[in-house]
Amino acid sequence: MSTSIASTDLATEPVTGRLGRFGRWQVAATRWVNWVIVGVLVALTLVALLAPVIAPYDPVQPVGAPYLPVGSSGHLLGTDNIGRDLFSRVILGVRTSWLMALVVVAVGLLIGGVVGVVAGAFGGWVDAILMRITDMFLALPAAIVAIAVAAALGPGLRNTFLAITVVWWPYYARIIRGEIRALAARPHVEAARMAGAGRLRIMAKHLLPGVYPTALVTASLDIGAVVLTLASLSFLGLGQSAPAPELGADTSRGMNELLAHWWIPVMPGLAVMVLSLVANLAGDAVRTLMAGRR
């Protein structure tokens, strides 16, 4: 074949600016900070997984004098009204909240993802029916419905999990369906069809990879919200029954002690806040990192 006829004009294309030294430094620093935050998220997950090993005492047995304040030797966060170690209870409470939040988001993403992808990819009446159902869920107040579902199913961790997942997946279905529709309307999908790609190949190679970043960002931003919702339900008495350690329920039970022994309700409450804070920071970090990639 013959040589190029068209390379010289590339020189006339607009020259974009070059990164100054400061700009490059700033970009690198932002990336670094974001990776550290994502690292904290991973570390928190490890803590949750290893909680039984990390906790110094049995969380449900009295192991010291009651009402030991924060900073007591051997009891970093003090003890509660019957002398159980608060640090051990908080660590195991973190384990429950965090792992459950991750599972709720993962399962919600899976269900919502399948519904969203099927609706988005098929369109037509499949899309109409699936999205009508999704919209109904979205139009109901999620937290209230979760309470009703949990009440109907009865107490227990499994039922709380079910209650939250039932109200949570529609958000993902909506978002992922929207993303798929937006991608499917882009010319690149038609171009792929012209290039001979079949339905499945278009799905796998030209649509799905575009959804992953959105799904990942949405999910990571959402973990914090799930943590807070779980804590509220557990605060209201829907969750594990006593004496199992759980952050929301421990705060609620500790309310009677608030004025005399503030640390008993505050410590588990603070733990919820830390979880939610880390999750939100990590969500923002993931979003920034993904934005750089796209």
Added chain:
Amino acid sequence: MFNLAMARFLLTRLAALVGLLLVLSLLLFVLQEISGADPVAASMPHAEKSAIDAKRHELGLDDPAPTRYVRYVGDLLHLDLGTSFRTHHAVTTDLKTYLPPTVELVVVALVVALALALLFSVSSVLRWPGSGLYRGLLFVGSTTPTFLLGIFGLIVFYQDLGWLPASGQVDDPDTVPASWHWLLLDSLVHGDLGMFGDVAKHLVMPALALAIGPALAIGRIFRSSIVATFDSDFVRTARSKGLAEGAVLTRHVLRNSVNGALSMTGLHLGFMFAGVLVVESVFSRPGLGSYLGASLDVSDFPAVAGVTFVLATIYIVTNTVVDILQGIADPRITV
């Protein structure tokens, strides 16, 4: 403003409202089935099984599910929410007692939340020394659970400063006339300013604890849409006409930024309904929260379903109103 497109828009919204209420009733019906709650067994704790079965037959509880669902919807239309297992009152009667304080708290909190949202959004759009730290604080605030906000409030404003009361609706419940349900409203209507002040004082902390989370979320959305709108072409046009920045903000930016914040407000009303239950518990206020808590403890499903029905209905109606407001704010939506 009113034309054919608008009428069509309103009609579809109202149809959707009716549809959603039906879905809600179906959901509650299904949950009631799942819960296995048996009003007859609950009302006749010591009766023989055959007597219970006879009573069930008499009440039509052994009819097929569709028949019972239709009857259930009919009952709901007559505002018959069943009988509480715990109080043995009609749930509707119980709700008449417990709904007003909760609604008063939510409404006050909503107003506070909107005011704070406006404050947070505008103050964080502007750049001033320390605004970075301020935005950081707002971020931390948005991740704090409602009950922890309440706890901090109690420690600071009740225990340390002694400015605000810790619990209840009023200092002495016995002084409240029995016919008053809407304490804030009734005390105002009857000109009892002392009582009004008392009620208001008791509302400050709960309302703030309930409002801060939604205020930050709404404020964040409002802020980012204001920032985005400031970048849009038509704002550049407005500036090119020589309009002052204040006029650009009020005439062009705010109206085009308000939609995202409105949807967020509708959404957060749902979170506030859940949050109010928590807040009532933290501040030991009478209301749906305490009613629901007590009902949950004894698996009193009719009561739980009643609370769910009322709150969800308020939520759905409010969101329909928000939808319609958005249609008025942006003429393109009604098309």
Added chain:
Amino acid sequence: MGNSAPVAEPAEPGLSAQEPVVSVRDLTVSLARGGVRSEVIRGVDLEIGRGEILAVVGESGSGKSVMSLTLMGLLPERSRPKVGGTARVAGVDMVSAKADQQRKVRRNDLGVVFQDPMTSLNPTTRVGKQIVEAAGSKQEAVRLMKEVGIPQPEQRFSAFPHELSGGLRQRVMIAMAIAGNPQLIIADEPTTALDVTVQAQVLRVLRDLREQLGCSILLITHDLGVAAQVADRIVVMQQGEIVEQGAALDVLESPQHPYTQRLLRARLSLDTDRGRSLPTGADQEIVVLDRARARQGRILELTEVHCDFKVKDAQGRRALLHALRGVTADVTEGESLALVGESGSGKSTLLRAIAGLETRWEGRIDKPGRDDIQMVFQDAGASLTPWMTVEETLHERLRRTKLSKADRRRRIEETLALMGLPEATLKARPAELSGGQRQRVALARATIVPPKVLLCDEPTSALDVSLAAAVLNLIHRLRHEFSMTVVFVTHDLGVARFVSDRVAVMYLGRLVETGPVEEVIGSPRHPYTRALVDAVPSARKELPVIVGEPASPLSPPSGCAFHPRCPLATDECTTTLEGTQLVALDHDVAERERHEVACLFREGVKA
């Protein structure tokens, strides 16, 4: 002229020519985008005299729009602009003056017309109210609307922007710009988002305003033709610097700077030499183009193709959009056919129907098999899958061939070389490529397994002149290299004339004129084709008078759809069926040489 003057008086042209309205001295601007700072304007000197129309011409990245924003004092704060030098407008330096003073200039002395009237108007505010903001009163606003040629201004006053056509929206922008009789109007690509016939109308409005108000106009444009037609003086910018300026005709007819020369040569007009490849760079080799005649035999046959879409109209009611209303056409093997028309003509729908991307049509389309038809899209960037590398994209087309791995590899390398893309492109994703490179990759994908028919949907309309020229050369070359048939959709007659042998002009879903391209463009018979030809801007050509805008395909006019805009229309045209059928002017010539017209007056107006 001090800035303390309460209201600027409209000056007579030439009255105080010694005192320019705009005076820019040694202007430099640098902007930061995502931590990257670059010099966008490097030392520009410029003057605009009273009543003068100055056109600033340049390609993307030339800094022309940044300069206009500097003159308005509206450089986006987010990009942390650093500005040096002075830019005086009506005596006020828009670089150093206080914000208040700058605003006073924008209020009293300056009017602006931006490129996209849809996004530049507030979508939630009635247009009348938006004009009042500049005009002061409703009365004045209505007067201005009348002045810029908005029909029924009283009714339009309370319309929302989305309820108006593109041309009317841009007139609303102009009405706001001329409120308060400003000394200067800045028009930043005012016609780029408009159809060609509407472009002529808007340019005419702008130029007439100069006559009536005596204001100066700064016209920013990428199109030398537009500049030539309207401006007194032309400034050519390249990468932030002025490379040439002078009287409009001088610059066009004897350009001094090599960049201007290159721009002019790369630009397609109705006089461009069709016999040679388009010059694109300084050292570009010009080759003689092979315009050998097509072979015999039809490769595409369209019979009575109709296509309706179900849509919602402005009131939210269900409506039918009539995209194609009975199209019958043939394409001979090896020929190149251009489909020409404005928005709503159905040209893209027809192309998509041929490609098989659109399936909701009725009628008959005979065409070769799926693998033998390929297509390149208008927005090449969007037509490439963002997360796939160029190599993966090209591989996709080779999947169904029986080539060995090594052969595929070789084929990809050869194709890349043919397209003039460096080897490193293979590992790149679309976002890392320039606009011109993306369109080359799209072409590479379409032709790596050469198809019998190549469909092109405005592949150059988003590209700068010199890049567009290179892509057109490439398409021409590929066509001959692989003996392909080409169907090329464009709104630009200059492009159509260069790429095609035959042209088919479409209006509201029907073909109104077809024939050999030089014959149709040289002596158009249909009044619409004539309007299109007249609307092509060029120097020494008076702005044409074309009325109306293309009607909505939701309710095409009866009979000949062009009759409401047609200078020749009679009552018969409103109902005619005959006038909508293509009839050959001369039946004796070979079929593909025939010139066919769908008009009652195809033989000229009868006396």
